Amino acid sequence: MRFREGTFDRSKTGILRPFCPAHAVASLPEINLDDLKAENLSLILLDVDHTLVKWKQEEFSPEVLAWVKKAKEMGFEMCILSNTRHPERLARLAAVLGIETFRGRFKPSTHMYEMALEKYGKKPEDAVMIGDQIMTDVFGANRAGIDAIWVQKMEGPEFAGTKINRVVERLVTSLLYRSLVIPLDTTSDPAPNTPFFERTIVKQFLKFCFVGGISFVIDSAVSYVLMFKIPLDGDLLSNRGGQYLLDHFPSLFRFANSPTGAFLPVATVIAASIAMINSYFLNRSFTFKIKSNENKGKQALRLYIVGYMGLFINLVVRTGLFTIIPGHPKRSWAIATVLSAVIVAMWNFVGQRYFAFRVHKSE
Ligand SMILES: [Mg+2]
Structure with missing residues (x-):
């Protein structure tokens, strides 16, 4: 499996959260020290x-030496947390770099991390751990409340015990890579003084509402035709179909007081599914401006997931509000319909922008 660089969306990693680094970077010298400074980090813990x-060698690359030197000049505190069984070699390495080492219970124990925080008088949020192993460096850091940067293992052989860790690591990271994300170009923060209506998110929302209006017309037209315009055996499809549902699934459709009423949810789902085709094509090319032709299928699938969840929210919110809002039924219906439309529009916008049409780096 290829090592992939990027930033992890740790809200999406579920039970794997303790193993998830903040970032994956190809090598230590490629870690941008200015970024660490900008994040107010002041203590760098190193594997x-x-x-x-x-492994077993004592020659640092010029890039590593330069990076450590620069970090010191920038005022970072640095120390080494190592699971090595060869303290003499470790002492020699630390002496070359001119930084301290801690010896304590092995990572992923939090012991060495805590020793370092105490020694430098830092809090977990002031520190960052940099290491090549998920199961020791990253897991231990997360346990101690410290963010970790995972770097790609250098070329060459390694300790037998480490190889076992690597098997688990590959399994865990294959799952973690699903939350490795890069934001859409268009979603980057606007310059601070961009006028309100020129901000990308505002423009996207206005376009989204326009597309939503077209989808609403399509939805209503299809629903109307299904309910009142399609004949079947001298009757209407909605009457015949609704009667069939009442006869065959009485408990499921007992809320309906007429065959047409039983058919309404079916018509609603069909009409919404057709309207979502419009949402997909227009929002993809016009609202969110996806240029690449890749991942069309996945984006459509995600849009339908968002869309059906929105439909479900609509049904629940609308029925619920209709039931609890007092007054004339038509007034309650109107309030329930408008409020649920607003809530579902927000849901669909957020769902499409951040889920359906988000660029996932793993795709
Ligand atoms: Mg290591």
């Missing part, structure tokens, strides 16, 4: 083997 130097 040794395959992060700073190859």
Whole structure:
């Protein structure tokens, strides 16, 4: 499995959260120290083997030496947390870099992390751990409340015990990569003084409402035709179909007081599904301006997931509000319809922008 760089959306990792790094970066020297500074980090905790130097070796690359030197000049506190069984080699390496090491219970124990925080008088949010192993460096850091940057293991052989960890690591990261995301270009924060109506998100929302209006017309037209315009055996499809549903699934449709009433949810789902085709094509090309032809299928699937969940929310909110709002039924219906439309529009906008049409790096 190829190592992939990026930032993890840790809200999406579920039970794997404790194993999830904040970022994955190809190598230590590629970690941008200015970014760490910008995040108000002041303590860098470093793994040794395959992060700073190859296993069993003592030659640092010029890039690693330059990176450590620069970090010191920028005022970062730094120290090494290593699981090595060879303290003499570790001491020699630390002496070359001129930084401290801690020896304690092995990662993923939080012991060494806590020793370091205490020694430098730092809080977990001031520190970052950089290491090449998910099951020790990253897991231990997360347990101690410290963010971790996962770097790709250097070339070359490694300790037998580490190889076992790598099997689990591959399994975990294959799942974690699903939450490796890069934001849409168009969603980057606007310049601070961009006028309100020129902001990308505002423009997208206005376009989304326009597309939603067209979808609403399509939805209503299809629903109307299905309910009142399609004849069947000298009657209407909605009457015949509704009667069939009442005869065959009486408990499921007992809310309906007429065959047409029983057919309404069916017509609603069919009409919404057809209107979603419009939402898909117009929002994809016009609202969110997806140019690439890749992932069309996945985006359509995600749009339908968002759409059907929205439909469900609509049904629940609308029926619920209709039941609890007092007064004339037509007034209650109107309030329930408008409020549920607003709530579902927000839901669909957020769902399409951040889920259906978001660019997932793993795709
Ligand atoms: Mg290592």
